[in-house]
Amino acid sequence: MKTRKITPYLLVAPYILHFVIFVAFPVIFSIVLTFHKWNIISPMKFSGLDNYIRLFNDTLFLKSIMNTFVFLIIHIPLQIFVALILAEILNQKIFMRGFFRAAFFMPVVVSGVVVTMLWQQMFAFDTGLLNRVLTTIGLDKVGWLVDPDIAMSSIAVMATWKNVGLYVILFLVGLQTVPPHYYEAADLEGANRFQKFFYITLPMIKPTMFMVIILSTIGGFSLFIEPYIMTGGGPLNSTISAVLYIYKQGFFYYHMGYASTLGLFFALIILIVIVIQKKFIEREK
């Protein structure tokens, strides 16, 4: 009888332990840190609301958040558009379909650092492949990573190339759940290809679309490796993302209290965006 009472606790103990050590404690500790100054090696000093006051006067952090939203605004529609088109093509009975499905997924499993370095070479102003193509066809070179107005778009294009395979697979799954007789009925009614796509396919894959939007948003908010390696946040801070800025505060300058404050504030922003998206999705359903 006693054994029966203890057993359930023992069974959940590993998870509870993991949750307390790796989730609950860090979250609570980081909230506590927001009221302190701490550089890891010296004892923590209570600083009241100093970190919050600094946050609201930190124009670079504001810029990093704006940059992140710029990235999301470019990246999400581009990702969905490209993924949907590729999925639609790969859903047809085309030659070497299996090969192409695997090929488009391959960048997803390649290390982000490797992909970033590869694109860094492609984007190089003088020797990069993209500019060589442009000059060959008589166009001007583009400062893909050195022009502050273009750099974030370049990163968004690269991130799309890296991740699109995953969303192609998701859309493919969605497309294959559309009952074929819907299309047959549309054919009988004389619907053309575009009408079928907009009036049957799109409404039917709405749940997949919502999932892709949420996943892209979460992924986009965590933008880090690409600007960290390719641009270091430049030029003129045009590619510094919120996560990169928080990382710099925490692990370049060891401003752990301030980095925690930024992290907490940024988590709140993500929460607000996700809640808005959720409301929108529920309304659509």
Added chain:
Amino acid sequence: MHIVKINIFIGILFYIFIGCSSSNEKKEYELLYWSSNNSQEIEFAKIVISQWNEMHPEAKVQYQPVPEGQSSEEIILAAVVGETTPDVYSNMWQGDVEIYAESGSLVAFDTLDGFNEFIYDRCDTSVMIENTSLDNHIYQIPWKINPILMIYNKNHIKNLGLDHAPSTYDEFFDAAEKFKKDKDGDGYIDQWFGYSEVLVTWWQRFFDFYPLYLAASSGQPLIKNNKADFDNEYAVNVFKFLRELYKQKYFPQERLATREDPFLSGTIVTRFTGPWEISHAEKYKPDGFEYGFQHIPVPANSKGPIYTYGDPKNIVIFNTCKKPNLAFQFAKFLTSKKNDFQLLKLTSQYPRRKDLLTDSLFVKYFEKNPELRVFAEQAKYVRGTDASSVLKEVFDIISQEYEACVIYGTKTPEEAIKDAAFAVNLLNL
């Protein structure tokens, strides 16, 4: 029965854990020494340790290179936090010392017997002023430096009709104008006079702005009495010089890091770099390629002496050391004339000692290796970094202004330097 099995399993895990922990405990206290983990310094350290252990069987030193990580700075930070620091560490970047001194992680050398006699025998007063912390204690022994100079392609300089590499800003501009070229005729310059990384990463400024500032100002500090001290004509002139290099396309505005070495391939003529470039150049230079080193360019009216950044790495004792006096004796041994000479020979890094150009041991070596002498001559005129626990932030601020002014020209040099100094003064220095 099931519970009993789980308990036995947990018990086994517990004993394995305890067993592992106790196996690491030292039976007798021995000093632990960490060096840099490059192969040449490992070789040097092994020789020194074997000599020490032979001479001091009663006070042996254990040696290990600093464990592998993204950077040795990160490893040291992790060790300090985890209280697993060695007793003696010999690759401490001077700019990091203040933050550890402030946290009480280091032993103050000036509290140990015989330190003053030892250090002033080794270094000039100016070096020791630079290495004194804000609390007026000395937590580091200046050990080695790698002065940043200008490497240049002798063949290109000769082809430009010059009898020496440019040494002033004006000479630099003239030579750069002659050399820059659009080789493939696509309307874009693809042959530049020099190159510096355009990344805003704070330490990149050790290879452009900072040595140029030290050269122009004859070694003035960036920070003095906890305030920015660089809002002056020297810094403004350096920004003006650098701005001109990018504006006139004498330097490329893009990163060249992803292609073949632009210096050895002849795409650029000059670069600001340290003595480590010698072994790299010797290994990869094409046939007939000749290079030389010269001091950092200065304004025409500069009276000198021409300083540069020395990238100093120093010796520290951590507060986890139970025998600081013994650790100091070991540090003295490590920095003895014989071992400093060994360091120079094996690693081509320069001991930071005042008799580098006067002691016969070193003089003879430089006679045999004249290509190294230029760095030894510069060694007298190097600066490290100023004592500040927010040094990285200071360089980051300068770097942001550097990018805005020098690379993109969105600010004037005067505005950029003024804004940088203002921001630095807000760092609660």
